Amino acid sequence: MISILEFQRRSETGPVMEVNDFDMLVGKRMREIVKKYGITYNPEELVVDDETADKVFQAAVEYMSTVGLYNVSTFRQIQFTKEEIEEIARDYRENHRTQVFGTGKEEILIKPRTSQDTWAPIAMVGSTGPIQQDWHIPFTQLLAQEPTNHGLGCSGCGVSVDGIEPKAGTVTELHCALWEQEALLEGLRRAGREGMHLGVLATVFTFGGVAAVMQNGLRNKYNTQLGIHLMAEQKLDYSRLLTAYFCEQNGMQPWTSATAIIGGLTGSPAGTAVGLLGNLIGQLAFGHGNLGSLFTSHLGGNSGTREACWVYSAAGRAVERHIQVPLGGTASANHYYRGTRVCFYQQLASMTALTASGLAYLWSVGATGLETRVCVNAMQGISGMPRDKVNTLLNTILAKVDEVMPEETRTERYRELPEFYDLKTLKPKPEFLATVKQATEDLADMGVPYSSELVID
Amino acid sequence: MNVSDITEAIADLEDERALSLVEEALAAGLDPVDILQNGIVAGLREIGRRFDAEEYYLAELMMGGKLSQECIALVEPHMPAGSGAKSGVVILGAVQGDLHDIGYKLVSTQLKLAGYEVHEIGVNVAPMTFVQKAQELKADIIGLSAFLITTLPLCGEVVNYLRDMGIRDNHRVIIGGAEASHGASESMGCDGYAPNAVQSVILCDRLMGRAATA
Numbered sequence: 001m002i003s004i005l006e007f008q009r010r011s012e013t014g015p016v017m018e019v020n021d022f023d024m025l026v027g028k029r030m031r032e033i034v035k036k037y038g039i040t041y042n043p044e045e046l047v048v049d050d051e052t053a054d055k056v057f058q059a060a061v062e063y064m065s066t067v068g069l070y071n072v073s074t075f076r077q078i079q080f081t082k083e084e085i086e087e088i089a090r091d092y093r094e095n096h097r098t099q100v101f102g103t104g105k106e107e108i109l110i111k112p113r114t115s116q117d118t119w120a121p122i123a124m125v126g127s128t129g130p131i132q133q134d135w136h137i138p139f140t141q142l143l144a145q146e147p148t149n150h151g152l153g154c155s156g157c158g159v160s161v162d163g164i165e166p167k168a169g170t171v172t173e174l175h176c177a178l179w180e181q182e183a184l185l186e187g188l189r190r191a192g193r194e195g196m197h198l199g200v201l202a203t204v205f206t207f208g209g210v211a212a213v214m215q216n217g218l219r220n221k222y223n224t225q226l227g228i229h230l231m232a233e234q235k236l237d238y239s240r241l242l243t244a245y246f247c248e249q250n251g252m253q254p255w256t257s258a259t260a261i262i263g264g265l266t267g268s269p270a271g272t273a274v275g276l277l278g279n280l281i282g283q284l285a286f287g288h289g290n291l292g293s294l295f296t297s298h299l300g301g302n303s304g305t306r307e308a309c310w311v312y313s314a315a316g317r318a319v320e321r322h323i324q325v326p327l328g329g330t331a332s333a334n335h336y337y338r339g340t341r342v343c344f345y346q347q348l349a350s351m352t353a354l355t356a357s358g359l360a361y362l363w364s365v366g367a368t369g370l371e372t373r374v375c376v377n378a379m380q381g382i383s384g385m386p387r388d389k390v391n392t393l394l395n396t397i398l399a400k401v402d403e404v405m406p407e408e409t410r411t412e413r414y415r416e417l418p419e420f421y422d423l424k425t426l427k428p429k430p431e432f433l434a435t436v437k438q439a440t441e442d443l444a445d446m447g448v449p450y451s452s453e454l455v456i457d
Numbered sequence: 458m459n460v461s462d463i464t465e466a467i468a469d470l471e472d473e474r475a476l477s478l479v480e481e482a483l484a485a486g487l488d489p490v491d492i493l494q495n496g497i498v499a500g501l502r503e504i505g506r507r508f509d510a511e512e513y514y515l516a517e518l519m520m521g522g523k524l525s526q527e528c529i530a531l532v533e534p535h536m537p538a539g540s541g542a543k544s545g546v547v548i549l550g551a552v553q554g555d556l557h558d559i560g561y562k563l564v565s566t567q568l569k570l571a572g573y574e575v576h577e578i579g580v581n582v583a584p585m586t587f588v589q590k591a592q593e594l595k596a597d598i599i600g601l602s603a604f605l606i607t608t609l610p611l612c613g614e615v616v617n618y619l620r621d622m623g624i625r626d627n628h629r630v631i632i633g634g635a636e637a638s639h640g641a642s643e644s645m646g647c648d649g650y651a652p653n654a655v656q657s658v659i660l661c662d663r664l665m666g667r668a669a670t671a
């Protein structure tokens with residue numbers, strides 16, 4: 001493996017270029033590479049075959065060894081040889097990584113998984129959207145009291161604390177983050193699940209802020225991951241290298257989360273799958289983490305589409321066959337349709353594609369405890385399902401999304417929790433409950449294998 | 458030769474061909490305004506159409522933007538005085554702590570297409586840097602991109618500097634990005650918000666006192 005210090009050396013000696021020129025290099029090379037390896041998006045086969053997965057891996061090796069990474073702090077490209085990239089993959093493949101999070105009865109073990117495994121990925125759910133101070137604690141409690149949830153995965157960002165807004169890179173960022181940690185712990189306490197994994201630290205992401213929250217003891221090695229993820233499209237900065245170094249020195253797990261956007265610089269779904277994998281390898285290269293994670297969406301923020309499912313599968317299955325790092329993802333959906341059938345169908349589709357492509361954990365399944373329960377119940381039945389059956393199911397669900405989307409209302413803003421839940425009783429509101437029930441019945445009719453134990457209340 | 462050849466070369470992102478066609482057209486004495494409007498700008502419009510049709514992606518938009526700027530630089534010295542009046546000068550960037558740049562790059566492309574001189578000043582830009590750049594480049598409009606709860610308040614800092622330095626009237630301030638909104642724009646004392654690139658052009662045109670071009 002390449003040391004983090006060596007990353008600094010390369011950051012100081014690689015070719016100097018403007019960030020826009022690097023971005024264009026990404027776009028141009030990706031087009032050529034996708035063509036060279038003959039990778040094509042196939043909407044009929046959203047969970048890809050071995051041949052496609054292998055091509056995506058080879059293409060990502062070429063991408064990483066010709067485009068590499070870019071340090072925005074030094075305006076230099078960080079270059080690698082093909083052998084170095086292959087060596088990183090081999091090291092992960094031959095020395096399987098595992099990771100324990102949580103403590104006591106909340107301990108979870110994350111280990112590599114394959115697309116054929118009949119055991120389901122570990123499910124977690126935290127908040128992804130903005131959180132208001134008055135419902136931060138009940139929200140955490142609500143998520144934690146759901147038995148199918150094994151960790152918070154990530155924790156959404158509080159909008160303000162007593163009128164003070166968290167401002168990036170300033171004292172208020174830290175002030176709000178510290179309040180938030182207390183709120184999270186209180187939520188877990190109320191649910192009787194103090195030992196639970198808290199996931200990636202969300203509100204603070206400057207290195208100084210991260211270090212301060214860690215020193216305070218509110219976060220621990222067993223319950224936290226620190227973000228070292230690249231800005232999409234292969235970029236890093238010194239803040240990320242510092243955080244990676246901090247993790248390594250302190251025995252902490254970095255949050256290794258690859259991103260590539262469909263229609264962005266990496267272009268087509270095929271380019272995006274290769275870009276996603278390249279981004280992941282880049283982060284494993286300097287972060288040396290035990291886990292990886294994938295995220296894609298369309299330019300407008302839409303996810304849970306056919307293209308997104310295919311991208312997840314192509315990158316996920318390439319990891320399954322060539323890297324075998326325990327891989328995470330999110331059962332994502334178009335959040336402008338939150339609380340509608342569209343959102344539930346898409347969540348189910350994303351979860352299905354990820355589970356059937358060998359992912360080991362889902363760090364965000366649904367956005368409320370109820371959605372998590374429904375999704376996790378189906379996940380068990382999907383695990384180990386033959387590929388052709390999964391593909392038929394995915395096509396049925398996504399055809400239904402196309403059909404009902406025009407009938408549903410797209411909201412301009414993220415709809416917040418109090419619209420769906422009564423925060424005093426921590427129970428879903430009748431309208432929300434009815435939509436979840438209806439969507440679940442629809443999905444069962446489409447062939448989603450729910451077990452009889454599923455209770456929607 | 459025909460200016461539509463230039464359109465085609467730009468739309469197909471053929472760098473060398475486009476540049477030499479522009480030179481040829483100028484040498485052949487074709488009207489520079491025609492070359493600009495019906496050749497270069499039309500080429501960029503076609504790139505925009507292909508982007509909307511998902512034939513092109515973000516990288517192609519950026520390449521097209523760069524290529525057309527190079528072509529415009531060739532034509533500019535030949536433009537009749539006054540004809541090349543630009544729509545305005547805009548500086549664009551993501552505020553301190555924010556690394557999301559895809560959104561404002563799209564805004565940048567649309568504004569350039571509408572005749573604005575746009576300066577992208579990057580991500581994670583400190584409030585004072587926006588102010589200094591705006592003064593240095595005599596920017597009409599400062600465009601702030603904020604995608605996060607923790608970065609949105611930084612837009613207000615830019616307005617505060619302009620106010621406290623007594624130069625608030627020299628620059629209009631607009632905001633965009635996932636966390637930005639009309640309400641946020643108003644409460645921070647900005648001059649406007651736009652949800653997407655096309656609306657950004659309409660907003661800038663309005664602030665520049667022009668009829669919308671989009």
Ligand code: B12
Pocket residue numbers: 128129130157200201202205227230231232233259261297298299300301335554555556557558559560561563564599600601602603604605606607631632633634635636650651652653654655657
């Ligand atoms: C891609 C992405 C990333 C990429 C960014 C890559 C890049 N090079 O830009 C990466 C992986 C780096 C990233 C990181 C993070 N992200 Co992010 N990211 C996104 C995502 C999925 C898409 C954003 C995007 O570029 N969309 C494509 C553009 C084209 O779409 P658009 O926004 O509609 O663009 C238009 C308008 O915004 C407008 N516009 C944009 N700028 C401007 C400027 C002006 C002046 C005007 C007038 C208009 C305008 O015009 C654009 C063109 O039409 C959003 C989800 C979402 N719904 O937005 C989350 C999102 C913005 N990210 C989020 C978060 C939390 C993060 C992280 C904190 C995650 C973490 N825990 O580490 C980090 C923060 C990094 C940082 N310091 O900035 C949250 C923000 C939540 C919040 N409200 O605070 C979102 C909303 C996801 C979510 N639902 O949780 N992210």
